[in-house]
Amino acid sequence: MRATLMYEAGDVRIENVPDSVIKHPTDALVRITASCICGSDLWPYGSMTRADGPARMGHEFIGIVEDTGSEVTTVKRGDLVVAPFAISDNTCAFCREGLHTSCSHAQANFWDGQAEAVRVPLADGTLVKLPVAADSALIPSLLTLSDVLGTGYHAAVAGQVNERTRVTVIGDGAVGLMAVLSAKRLGAEQIVLMGRHQGRTDLGLEFGATDVVSARGEEGIEQVRELTGGHGTHVVLEAVGNMPAYQQALGVVRPGGVISRVGVPQYEEAPIGFGSLFRHNLRLAGGPAPVRAYIEELMPDILNGTIEPGKVFDATTNLDGVPAGYQDMADRKSLKVLVNP
Structure with a gap:
C-alpha cells in the first residue's frame, strides 16, 4: 500500500x-x-x-x-x-x-x-x-x-470558558479557529482572535469572534487590553506553541485568569514564577487534547x-x-x- x-x-x-x-x-x-x-x-x-x-x-x-x-x-x-x-x-x-x-x-x-x-x-x-x-x-x-475540533474544544473546556467569559484566541490556524468556534459554543461574551491572515480571520469572525487583532508583541497586547477595558481577558486559548505566543498570552490574560495551551510547545522552559503567573493568580491549563x-x-x-x-x-x-x-x-x-x- x-x-x-x-x-x-x-x-x-x-x-x-x-x-x-x-x-x-x-x-x-x-x-x-x-x-x-x-x-x-x-x-x-x-x-x-x-x-x-x-x-x-x-x-x-x-x-x-x-x-x-x-x-x-x-x-x-x-x-x-x-x-x-x-x-x-x-x-x-x-x-x-x-x-x-x-x-x-x-x-x-x-x-x-x-x-x-x-x-x-x-x-x-x-x-x-x-x-x-x-x-x-x-x-x-x-x-x-x-x-482539530476536539483540540480547540479542549482548550476552551480546560480554560473553563462560559457565558461570563472574555476570551483571547492566539493563532489563526485550524486549531485556533476551532478554539473560536468552541468558545462561541460555550457562550463566551467576547472572543478576540489574534491573527494576521485576513482570509483566516474572516472565517474566525464567521465562527464567532467578536474582534480581530492583527498586531503582535506589545502592540498586539495593548490592542487586546484596549478592547477589554484595560484588564485583558479571563481566558487565553494559545493555539500556536512557540515562545512568542506564550509571552503574548501572558500579556493579555486578566489577573485571576487562565492560559489554556493546546499548541504543541516548541520550548522546554516558560516563565511561571512570581513575575509572571504567581503574582496575578494566573493558572496554566491545556495539554494534548x-x-x-x-x-x-x-x-x-x-x-x-x-x-x-x-x-x-x-x-x-x-x-x-x-x-x-x-x-x-x-x-x-x-x-x-x-x-x-
Whole structure:
C-alpha cells in the first residue's frame, strides 16, 4: 500500500510500504477514505533531521472497516468510522475521567494516517462509528472530530470558558479557529482572535469572534487590553506553541485568569514564577487534547448543521499531492489540506 513518509525537513514522499494487517484480536483494519495534514505536522516539516527519518505521517482519518480481530465488538466490516488522533481503550481509569491521551493500556498513542490503510489497536475504545456514507457532504466536518475540533474544544473546556467569559484566541490556524468556534459554543461574551491572515480571520469572525487583532508583541497586547477595558481577558486559548505566543498570552490574560495551551510547545522552559503567573493568580491549563472524550458531544452539532468546522479545509488533494500540500501549508498558501486517498 502507499503511505506518507517524512525523511527530513522539507522532504516528504509517497512510497510503497507493507500492507497494514491485523496483529492482535483487539485490532481493526481500516481503509482510509479521508485524512488531512495537521498544523502540528509542520513542526517536523521545518526541523526534522535526517537521523530522525523516515517517519510515517498523519494522525487524523475517517475510513471503512475492512477487517476486525476476534475480540472487537463495537465496529464491524463495512462501518464508516472516525479515529481520534490518540489510541485508547475508553475503559481505563484515565479514559473514564476523560483523559484518553493518558490511557493506561495504549502502548503507542499516535499513528500514521496519511496512507491508504491503517491498523487500529484497541479498536473498540478508539473508533467511533459515523451515521453517514463515505461520500457525505459532512465528511470534512466529521473529520475535524479526529483532532482539530476536539483540540480547540479542549482548550476552551480546560480554560473553563462560559457565558461570563472574555476570551483571547492566539493563532489563526485550524486549531485556533476551532478554539473560536468552541468558545462561541460555550457562550463566551467576547472572543478576540489574534491573527494576521485576513482570509483566516474572516472565517474566525464567521465562527464567532467578536474582534480581530492583527498586531503582535506589545502592540498586539495593548490592542487586546484596549478592547477589554484595560484588564485583558479571563481566558487565553494559545493555539500556536512557540515562545512568542506564550509571552503574548501572558500579556493579555486578566489577573485571576487562565492560559489554556493546546499548541504543541516548541520550548522546554516558560516563565511561571512570581513575575509572571504567581503574582496575578494566573493558572496554566491545556495539554494534548483527549478528543475521544468529546466526539459524542460534538458530533450532533455537525449532523444537524449547528456548526460547520469543515470550512477550515481550503484545499483538497490525493496522496500524490500530499508533499505539495505540506509546502503550501508551510508557505501559508493553504490553511488545512484535506486528503482523499
